[in-house]
Amino acid sequence: MSPCSSVPEAAESVSRFTERPALQSSKTLRAAGVWTGAQQTRLNVRHFEFTADEPHKVGGRDQGPTPMEYLAGAVNSCITVVIDQLAARQQLTLEDLQTYTLASQDTRGLAGTADVQPYAHAYRLQIAITTPERDEHTLRQFAARAEHICPAINLLRDANTGLKVVWSFTEQPTAEAAERLSNAAVGYTEEHDAPKPFLTVTNADLAASVSA
Template sequence: MSSSPSTTQSTPAQLKRVRARSIWEGAMRARHQVRKFAAFETAEPVPVGGDDSSPSPMEYVVAALGGCLAVVAETVAAEQELGLTALEIDTQATMDTRGFLGTADVSPHFREVVVRARFGLSDPSALPALQREVERRCPAFNLVKDAGVPVTLDWSVTGGPR
């Protein structure tokens, strides 16, 4: 159940810090450590000078958006007792690489994002309300949206798990 705006404003902030340590390894690569988890790497594709040995940082951003949407959808579906049985999210973002390369005065971040989500739900008619609440509560979705990036959501209900 969502809080009313007056309740939200009168409740003290519950702040959470999210941290990562990143160490540059040369050749467009970096190693990252988050909490107790195994370190992971980012790299750039060969056309921009990397060795294509790992996903790029922006590919991790796209994956993080899909992961965040999945977590929030699971949370909201459980709260609303919607019987979530499956969820697949495909996220695609478009960037103008001239911004990163410095060859044009364009933003280096995403120009648009398309999220295709397929839900297995016991009550398919609940999808619009679920989507509205997930959009409202997903930190990564709101970060991208608040950056002014157009986000297209293509959400539908499938027959269930495969």
């Protein structure tokens, strides 16, 4: 049974979609958390148990990723699932798929020392795909559709995180491709250390909406 008896009005900011959510098509997500002291939480989701923690320097025990690190990992895995499913539906061959997140969070928000948004204010999601497909229109449309239906990307986009989604399509798989592309893009490493994509698309869904 759904925890909601009715579907709420869609937020005005969500204008990229032409239909409202339907209760009969909705599923319920559940997660249980138990505080285990020193900022640590033991979490249970279905039959999985895992720990969220904080580093020693802020009073945690450093026995698991932080909640925001789990969020970053969830975004990576969410778009991976979407790409995998969409590629199967559209018969797009995937030879390699990697993702990497770089996000900036003003720690003063959580600390309560400044009235700033406590979550990420800059967020870069790098997606590196190796595929034999070379038609640029096909790949741009694929990227736009994947962004449009990805729950995590849409959450970030509507939360004022400054989300930038960068798609890099490469001819050959490369170890740590997404990480190397990200680090080169922000100046952490030299550009020659990163793979050379044959196509790069940024914020594909937004670009498609503008051109439509």
